Amino acid sequence: MDADAGPVGVEDVAETTASTLASIGNRIREVRLARGITLQALAQMSGVSPSMLSLVERGRASPSIGSLIVIANALQITMADLMAADEPKQDRVVVHSADAPIVETAKHVVRRLLRQDRDRGISVALNEYEPHTGSAERPISHEGFEYGFILEGELTVEVDGVGHKVVAGDLIAYSSRRLHKIWNHGTRKVRTLWFNLERD
Template identity: 55%
Template sequence: MNKLAKIDPIEETADVLATIGRNIRRLRNERGLTLQALADQTQLSASMLSLLERGKTGPSIGTLVVIASALGAQMSDLIDGERAAADDMVSRFADQPVVETAAGVTRRILRHDRARRRDRDQHLQAGNRQRARTGRP
């Protein structure tokens, strides 16, 4: 028998609204905007934006699009900013960091290759900046 964890839809909705609110506030603060400045750009009231940021009300898709546009972001950045960034799978060859080990092995670091990224960071911390570079080997 398949035992699935029961998800409380009310709790799940509250979590999603809180995440959206935190992401709106974080992006607004990163851009140095006040609630009123964002309200002016979106034609939403400052009190409505405050409710959204505190997770007290749910935005429509249209509202999310307007807010994201005003913040220079994508709607997915508001819904789950961390996951959206982590799920970005595009990695151009020329932009992939390269590490050359002490043994002369050249390793290209792919986006989700945490072990290689850690090796690169350790290599840089050791003062070997000329051998840890971005671009083609």
């Protein structure tokens, strides 16, 4: 190695880190605004202070993995959505299970993202809810529309304060603008196929 080279890659690492933080912050802001969520509302939903969220959105702070999980969960997206580059424009005819990114949300729901198609405004995910886990402690709302198909087990989906029990083979559909909460009150794992549309 050249003795005059100095510290190798330090500036490159710093530049990459700053670029990554800026990209994550921009994505958070982009999704938040697209769904009509204020900074204060996102702070309340995620438990992250408005000042910290502002710094994160501007790429001025380095959020912890835990903070990113709760922010992504509040926005109803995955951490992979925040950190991964956009998929190539060409359609993938098959998405193999091994290629689908897996993220565990703040409430310990395991989400396998099968398809995130931003051009068409739809995401498809296989979600697994262990007993006594769910989407959030309190009902939330955001832009879009969602369909949930129960593959295995029983879920309680609360929409505008009304609880709906759905079991294997059932489909539930509602505007995401309505206050909603998804929870597994049972003792068995629940598996679902969830479709989220960005528009009503």
